[in-house]
Amino acid sequence: MAEEIERKFLLKNDTWRSLARSSARYRQGYLASRREVVVRVRLSDDTAFLTIKGEANGIRRLEYEYPLPIVDAEEMLDLLCERPLIEKERFFVPYGDHLWEVDVFAGDNAGLVLAEVELQDPDEVFVRPPWVGEEVSEDPRFYNANLVKYPFKSWSTDG
Amino acid sequence: MAEEIERKFLLKNDTWRSLARSSARYRQGYLASRREVVVRVRLSDDTAFLTIKGEANGIRRLEYEYPLPIVDAEEMLDLLCERPLIEKERFFVPYGDHLWEVDVFAGDNAGLVLAEVELQDPDEVFVRPPWVGEEVSEDPRFYNANLVKYPFKSWSTDG
Numbered sequence: 001m002a003e004e005i006e007r008k009f010l011l012k013n014d015t016w017r018s019l020a021r022s023s024a025r026y027r028q029g030y031l032a033s034r035r036e037v038v039v040r041v042r043l044s045d046d047t048a049f050l051t052i053k054g055e056a057n058g059i060r061r062l063e064y065e066y067p068l069p070i071v072d073a074e075e076m077l078d079l080l081c082e083r084p085l086i087e088k089e090r091f092f093v094p095y096g097d098h099l100w101e102v103d104v105f106a107g108d109n110a111g112l113v114l115a116e117v118e119l120q121d122p123d124e125v126f127v128r129p130p131w132v133g134e135e136v137s138e139d140p141r142f143y144n145a146n147l148v149k150y151p152f153k154s155w156s157t158d159g
Numbered sequence: 160m161a162e163e164i165e166r167k168f169l170l171k172n173d174t175w176r177s178l179a180r181s182s183a184r185y186r187q188g189y190l191a192s193r194r195e196v197v198v199r200v201r202l203s204d205d206t207a208f209l210t211i212k213g214e215a216n217g218i219r220r221l222e223y224e225y226p227l228p229i230v231d232a233e234e235m236l237d238l239l240c241e242r243p244l245i246e247k248e249r250f251f252v253p254y255g256d257h258l259w260e261v262d263v264f265a266g267d268n269a270g271l272v273l274a275e276v277e278l279q280d281p282d283e284v285f286v287r288p289p290w291v292g293e294e295v296s297e298d299p300r301f302y303n304a305n306l307v308k309y310p311f312k313s314w315s316t317d318g
Contacts, residue, residue, distance in 0.1 A: 002231070031198055031211060032191030037239050039190055039198050050209070050225070052190060054239050062238065064231050066209070072161070072223050079221060080196050080213050 004053065004063035005119045007126075008142060012133040016102055016115070020091040028088075029081025033145035040145070041068065041076045048073030059122060059137045082148050084108045096127030108151035114142060163212065163222035164278045166285075167301060171292040175261055175274070179250040187247075188240025192304035199304070200227065200235045207232030218281055218296045241307050243267045255286030267310035273301060 028042040038053040048070045054062030068076075077085060087106040092099055098117050105112040115132050136142045141150065187201040197212040207229045213221030227235075236244060246265040251258055257276050264271040274291050295301045300309065 002234075031196045032193075034191075037190045052235065052239070062234070064235065066225060066227070068225070075161075075221070076211065076223065080211070 002062060002064050003060055005060050005122055005124075007059055007117055007119065007135060007137045009115045009135050009137075010133040011102070011113045011115055012131050014131075016091070016093050016100070016129065016131045019093050019095065020102070021094055023089055023091045025089050026087070027077060027085055028144070029077045029085045030145050030148055031076065031080055031082075033082060033148060038143075038145045041073050041081055043070065043073045043077060046070075056138070056140075056143070059119075084148060084151060086144050086147055093129075095129045098126050100129065105147070105152065108153050109147050110153065112147070112152040161221060161223050162219055164219050164281055164283075166218055166276055166278065166294060166296045168274045168294050168296075169292040170261070170272045170274055171290050173290070175250070175252050175259070175288065175290045178252050178254065179261070180253060182248055182250045184248050185246070186236060186244055187303070188236045188244045189304050189307055190235065190239055190241075192241060192307060197302075197304045200232050200240055202229065202232045202236060205229075215297070215299075215302070218278075243307060243310060245303050245306055252288075254288045257285050259288065264306070264311065267312050268306050269312065271306070271311040 024044045026042055026044050028040055031039040031041065036055050040051045040053070042049050042051065048068040050066050050068050052064045084107060086109065088103045088109070089106070091102040091104065093102055094100070101116045103114045103116070114136070115129075117126055119126065140146055141155075183203045185201055185203050187199055189197060189199055191198040195214050199210045199212070201208050201210065207227040209225050209227050211223045243266060245268065247262045247268070248265070250261040250263065252261055253259070260275045262273045262275070273295070274288075276285055278285065299305055
């Protein structure tokens with residue numbers, strides 16, 4: 001069974017930038033974004049994927065991912081996906097034995113930065129980098145699918 | 160641009176059966192079934208497909224289809240798709256220059272039989288077989304995605 005196990009954090013500062021090995025720009029949208037099922041179209045410079053995710057169960061969820069023809073992904077993003085699209089730059093940051101992903105959001109979510117680490121097992125030990133702050137793994141506001149309906153720019157500063 | 164152009168009919172009688180060349184059993188379910196976007200998982204004996212359809216515009220709609228690993232399709236049908244699943248046997252019936260598909264539904268849609276013909280162009284001429292009755296191409300009740308929410312067994316006999 002395909003499964004994604006992921007922990008997600010806010011950032012304390014910008015010191016991760018000097019450690020980033022590479023980055024990619026993503027444009028992604030949702031064909032479905034219900035609590036039970038998410039269907040995502042993601043386009044980067046030279047690849048596109050369709051991803052299906054089940055309901056989150058703590059930090060685990062079912063996940064299936066398939067490559068898409070780029071022209072199909074572009075059409076689906078333009079014609080079928082919910083608005084607004086999610087735009088972000090993803091930085092790949094090796095730390096300890098793991099490859100962290102730091103997402104710097106743009107567009108309606110500009111100002112939001114999130115760090116993620118994917119695990120093989122929920123209890124897997126990992127080194128927590130000093131630039132990582134509060135954990136938000138189980139806070140649905142930070143699910144990318146929810147950042148379409150409630151983008152970061154619409155969040156009030158007092159909570 | 161990928162597009163599906165399809166006309167759909169009720170059946171007048173059973174005489175198509177003697178013309179059927181082959182048939183396949185389908186089990187299919189929906190990850191999304193909104194008016195704007197449908198995401199379908201379809202499993203037959205030896206193949207599985209993920210299909211994404213846009214909003215119907217008369218008899219036309221956007222359509223994208225990709226093969227799926229059978230084990231993934233089985234998991235998605237069991238764990239992620241809306242209930243009930245659609246079960247049907249599809250008969251392939253050559254008539255004139257076209258290959259008609261006659262769907263005999265089972266489960267919660269038992270009793271419903273629909274004939275479809277796929278066209279390359281909305282104005283394409285085709286021979287209407289004598290066993291074909293009322294056209295229901297633009298009647299949303301007969302969209303398979305809607306047969307999940309409102310299965311045939313729940314329809315009242317007086318309309």
